[in-house]
Amino acid sequence: MNVVYFLAGKISMKVKEREKSTTFNKPWTEEEQLRLEELLQKYPGDSNSNEAQRFSKIAKELGNRTVSQVTSRCQKYFIKLQKLGLPIPGRPPRRPDKLKNPKVCALLGFNNIHVPT
Numbered sequence: 001m002n003v004v005y006f007l008a009g010k011i012s013m014k015v016k017e018r019e020k021s022t023t024f025n026k027p028w029t030e031e032e033q034l035r036l037e038e039l040l041q042k043y044p045g046d047s048n049s050n051e052a053q054r055f056s057k058i059a060k061e062l063g064n065r066t067v068s069q070v071t072s073r074c075q076k077y078f079i080k081l082q083k084l085g086l087p088i089p090g091r092p093p094r095r096p097d098k099l100k101n102p103k104v105c106a107l108l109g110f111n112n113i114h115v116p117t
Contacts, residue, residue, distance in 0.1 A: 021066050028073060035062060036073065037089055044090035054090075 028036075039058040045051060052067070059070040077089050 021064075021069065023064050023066075023069065032062065032065070036070070036077075040074070040089035 009077050036058065039061055042061075043057050045052050045054055052071070055074060056068045058074075059065055059067045062070065065073075081088050
């Protein structure tokens with residue numbers, strides 16, 4: 001929160017620092033990641049809901065991570081999954097013919113699908 005002071009025609013600004021989370025700048029544990037993945041399934045994203053609300057619910061249930069931390073983690077996690085051609089938790093799966101990586105198709109059991117290269 002910023003506080004503005006007017007002294008003798010000059011504007012002075014005092015900035016209060018926010019308290020940092022106890023998990024600020026600490027890596028996510030394996031248990032936190034697994035719980036995050038469970039919560040992404042519990043609170044699926046759909047066209048009617050706001051992603052910010054979804055991440056807020058997840059952060060509240062995690063208890064030790066802020067909404068900002070959850071949002072950042074999910075964005076990076078979704079990008080990684082997308083690059084690997086894997087489904088994103090809580091979102092409808094991609095059609096097999098839209099998967100680009102033949103190895104991923106084989107892993108998912110879509111061996112008879114032609115994947116254009």
